[in-house]
Amino acid sequence: MxxxxxxxxxxxxxxxxxxxxxxxxxxxxxxxxxxxxxxxxxxxxxxxxxxxxxxxxxxxxxxxxxxxxxxxxxxxxxxxxxxxxxxxxxxxxxxxxxxxxxxxxxxxxxxxxxxxxxxxxxxxAETTRRTVLRPLPPVWAGLEHAGVYLAADVDARVGGDFYDIQPGPHGTRVLVGDVQGKGLGAVETAAVLLGTFREAGYHEAELATVAERLEVRMRRHCRHTTALGRDDGDRFATAVLLGFPEDDPGTVEMINFGHEPPLAVGPHGVRALPSGDGLPLGLGDLVADGPTLHRVPFGPAETLLLVTDGVTEARDAAGGFYPLADEVTRAVAADPGRAEPRRLVRRVRDGVLRHSGGHLGDDTTVFAVRRAAGEGPVRGRLRS
Incomplete structure (x- = not known):
């Protein structure tokens, strides 16, 4: 059961x-x-x-x-x-x-x-998840956000979904991702990546440098687990790295490591951001160039919706995938207020559970974030 x-x-x-x-x-x-x-x-x-x-x-x-x-x-x-x-x-x-x-x-x-x-x-499992995914206030570092994690109903095993917001002197950074596989090894890998993100996201001026640090750390971790004789040394992780620069509030920077493309959800509709043109973390040595840094226009009333593949690969009784973009588009068209992060996350969560009949085939994370109205990007920032 x-x-x-x-x-x-x-x-x-x-x-x-x-x-x-x-x-x-x-x-x-x-x-x-x-x-x-x-x-x-x-x-x-x-x-x-x-x-x-x-x-x-x-x-x-x-x-x-x-x-x-x-x-x-x-x-x-x-x-x-x-x-x-x-x-x-x-x-x-x-x-x-x-x-x-x-x-x-x-x-x-x-x-x-x-x-x-x-x-x-x-x-x-819940204690382990909370150790990796630190609690965040609803408005943090100039960003309003909401997130939910749903464990797949398979042997009560924890997975490697992760997300975090890191304020710093170079703007606020966001990381959402999914480590391949399940179990404590996946959680350990997620913890390694989040630790690197929290340090690099604070100190590094360029988002591309943060991405490089994540890739190097992932490869070091894989080599370490292989040296220990474990069979999960070939893990990889898909992720989306976001940057919200102080000097350009109408733009969001994005680096996609083979992850589901985020959706920009606003009163004027839903649009997909650039897809995952980069390789997952841990596989970057297969190509000469690193992932592309995208600078995308981002309106003040828009919310970025990021999900792991537990959402997009959720199936109904007939085997059909959950139509995320269509469902969100219909919901926002009927009520533009549903673009608010908490309502948006709740809508997607309920939609996935309804579509799959409550039987999730993979751990599922839904995360939504937007600039907080009336709050400057420096508020709530951790200063050294």
């Missing part, structure tokens, strides 16, 4: 914060007992009471399941004894009910233990 399915089931079995998991097995217990008592000897179903602890094992705790198992055994004895000897179900069915209750209690204990382990793993 995936983490998403587990949370949905828990919500269905609670009303106003209280568990009602005991209700279905109780109703089944009452139904079987009443039917057996109010029908003729030709329709004896008291042995069906073995289903009661079986149902409880799937949705109740261990003690509740054990209680239903004991209640089923006692009820079987009482109800069966109320019939004449020739119509009693007898010892064989009694053994069935008793053994079924014991096995149901054991199954409930195994299920509860597994669920606790899953929750523990999820907590570890």
């Amino acid at each position: 995936t983490d998403l399915e587990y949370r949905k089931r828990r919500q269905l079995l609670r009303i106003r914060g209280r568990s009602i998991a005991w209700v279905p097995p109780l109703l089944l217990y009452l139904g079987i007992t009443l039917v057996d008592l109010n029908t003729t000897e030709r329709f004896r179903i008291i042995s069906w009471i073995v289903l009661v602890p079986g149902i409880a094992a799937a949705i109740c705790g261990v003690w509740a399941t054990a209680a239903f198992a004991g209640l089923s055994v006692v009820t079987y004895i009482v109800v069966d004894s109320a019939w004449p000897d020739e119509y009693q179900a007898g010892l064989a069915d009694f053994v069935l009910v008793a053994l079924g209750g014991a096995l149901a209690t054991l199954a409930s204990a195994v299920r509860v233990r597994r669920e606790r382990q899953m929750l523990h793993i999820r907590d570890i």
Whole structure:
């Protein structure tokens, strides 16, 4: 059972914060007992009471399941004894009910233990993610932003999606990316890239130099993991590096390392920024020239929407991909206010979950950022 399915089931079995998991097995217990008592000897179903602890094992705790198992055994004895000897179900069915209750209690204990382990793993994954993705205020370094990370429902494993905003004396820089693969190795690689970005993004005057530092650090990290004998030394990462220069508020600088092209979303529509003409980080030594620096016009009312491939590769039941640009275009055309970062991120998140039926094939990150209205780019900046 995936983490998403587990949370949905828990919500269905609670009303106003209280568990009602005991209700279905109780109703089944009452139904079987009443039917057996109010029908003729030709329709004896008291042995069906073995289903009661079986149902409880799937949705109740261990003690509740054990209680239903004991209640089923006692009820079987009482109800069966109320019939004449020739119509009693007898010892064989009694053994069935008793053994079924014991096995149901054991199954409930195994299920509860597994669920606790899953929750523990999820907590570890969430703690790891928060260690890598530091919390940011909604308005930071002259930028208004919003982001959401959705873990894929596959074995509760963490992935390598990452994003950050770094203010500095040369303007505010933004990095959004996705490390190839999953697991702690991918998170480690994301942490390495973010650490380099936070230093280089602050100190380096040119965005192209920040990009070079990221590429060199990625290659060093791959060589290090290979030297340790690990099998993930050939990792790479797609990413988009953005710069918001102080002296030109109508322009955004962008370097794309093979990532999904950002969308500029505003009241006048949606347009795609230049595509990923650069190779992913870690593969830069395959070409002589580095990735191209693009300077793109960026209106004050526009929001940049950046996503990882968990969004664009989300599939519906028929196998169709999520139409990100079309969905965002329709949403903004109906209400230009949806270009606001929080609303935009919420719209894309809900759209992806609805399109995929809640089953994500990959970790999914949605990040939106724009210049904060009425705030200069230096506000909130960290000064040395």
